[in-house]
Amino acid sequence: MTSLLRPLAALLSGVAMLVLGTGLMFSTIGAQAGAAEFPVLVTGLIMSAYFGGFIYGTRACPRIIRRVGHIRAFAAMASIASTMPILHALWLNPVFWGLLRFVTGLCLVGLYIVVESWLNVVAQSHQRGKVFAAYMAVGGVAMAMGQTLILVGDSLGFVPFALASILFSFALLPITLTPVAEPQPTETPRIGLRELFSISPIGVVGAAASGLLSGAFYSLGHVFGQRVGMSEFNTVLFMAVTILGGAAFQWPVGHLSDSNDRRWVLLWVCVSGAAMATLGFYLAFRAELALIAVGAVYGGLTFTLYGLCVAHVNDLVDRSRVLHVTGGLLLLHGAGATVGPTLAGGLMDLLGPGSLLLYFAAVLGAMALTAWHYIRARPLNRGEPGQKADYVLMRESSPVVLQLDPRGDDSVMPEASRF
Numbered sequence: 001m002t003s004l005l006r007p008l009a010a011l012l013s014g015v016a017m018l019v020l021g022t023g024l025m026f027s028t029i030g031a032q033a034g035a036a037e038f039p040v041l042v043t044g045l046i047m048s049a050y051f052g053g054f055i056y057g058t059r060a061c062p063r064i065i066r067r068v069g070h071i072r073a074f075a076a077m078a079s080i081a082s083t084m085p086i087l088h089a090l091w092l093n094p095v096f097w098g099l100l101r102f103v104t105g106l107c108l109v110g111l112y113i114v115v116e117s118w119l120n121v122v123a124q125s126h127q128r129g130k131v132f133a134a135y136m137a138v139g140g141v142a143m144a145m146g147q148t149l150i151l152v153g154d155s156l157g158f159v160p161f162a163l164a165s166i167l168f169s170f171a172l173l174p175i176t177l178t179p180v181a182e183p184q185p186t187e188t189p190r191i192g193l194r195e196l197f198s199i200s201p202i203g204v205v206g207a208a209a210s211g212l213l214s215g216a217f218y219s220l221g222h223v224f225g226q227r228v229g230m231s232e233f234n235t236v237l238f239m240a241v242t243i244l245g246g247a248a249f250q251w252p253v254g255h256l257s258d259s260n261d262r263r264w265v266l267l268w269v270c271v272s273g274a275a276m277a278t279l280g281f282y283l284a285f286r287a288e289l290a291l292i293a294v295g296a297v298y299g300g301l302t303f304t305l306y307g308l309c310v311a312h313v314n315d316l317v318d319r320s321r322v323l324h325v326t327g328g329l330l331l332l333h334g335a336g337a338t339v340g341p342t343l344a345g346g347l348m349d350l351l352g353p354g355s356l357l358l359y360f361a362a363v364l365g366a367m368a369l370t371a372w373h374y375i376r377a378r379p380l381n382r383g384e385p386g387q388k389a390d391y392v393l394m395r396e397s398s399p400v401v402l403q404l405d406p407r408g409d410d411s412v413m414p415e416a417s418r419f
Helices: 002-035 040-068 070-090 094-122 125-151 159-170 172-176 193-199 201-227 232-248 250-258 262-283 288-302 305-315 319-351 355-377 399-404
Strands: none
Touching: 002 040, 002 070, 002 094, 002 125, 002 159, 002 172, 002 201, 002 232, 040 070, 040 094, 040 201, 040 319, 070 094, 070 159, 070 172, 094 125, 125 159, 125 201, 125 232, 159 172, 193 201, 193 319, 201 232, 201 262, 201 288, 201 305, 201 319, 201 355, 232 250, 232 288, 250 262, 250 305, 262 288, 262 305, 262 355, 288 355, 305 319, 319 355
């Protein structure tokens, strides 16, 4: 175990800095686009470009890595990623920013692919569950903390961009100075959407819905707070508390789904989340502190949606196919995150800034109706006690990290993945 700690600490500290920079950039672009009075639809399109680059990168970056190797690819993409925040500060133009966000998404997914490949080299088979959980937890907490860094210096000036660039650059130090064997490039297994839908319609629709929700939240949450009149501090607090609420609810929701029909848990998560979003819409212009508290509960519910969908689909397939189906769900989640900011931004322009919460309620309501329909139409044929896969924390990442998911490895004890 001691031999694992040093490289694992280096890789996770590098990931934490990358995610801190990413979270800071989401808040900074939202704040500065709002101050520049960009239409919210335009801001949504800018943010969608990031997720579009992320999705494109899952296909393009492995080819680059196979051509030049992990180390050279990592150095090139890290160099480009660290320049992107500075370029944002040079020219306040929505088309230019959209291009920069696309390149940023592409580079960051390439960096995640390399780091996650190294994690697969470092972690032995019996350690994968713990490494996987640590990686997901570090990313989630760092994303919440990244939102607060916008309070350092002038949020509408150069400082946030410079700080994000510094974080991206500092992420290289612990990773590049730690000797880790270069992994062999691998092909990411894929599965057709039609086949995935035949396995679990609820899983397919839920993965896309979770992307629609998280993409819009990360991209437009700061704009929402700004436009409904929240103070800068309370806007940041709202974002951070909502994300941390998602982390806090992972264990109780996951434990509940492990011991009950996961589809019903997913249904009630959607219904409760829609109720919280509707309540938040009522509170948006009335009570900031109450809205922040509602945000914590809303995040606690909706940030478990993707993990519930992945666990439900894994209940229905053999372990040999876990990597295939989870990779397909990750792609659907990313597609939803790409579309979500644009849809939500258009709605906010049409109905006002508070309608972001109505967007959340509508997506969750549609997901609840979908789950209700398929629960009635399809009796559960697997996933009874003793046959179910464990629930584990899931978040946006590259498909490479799925190789660490202990549900796909018979040699890993199930308890390793539980929260």
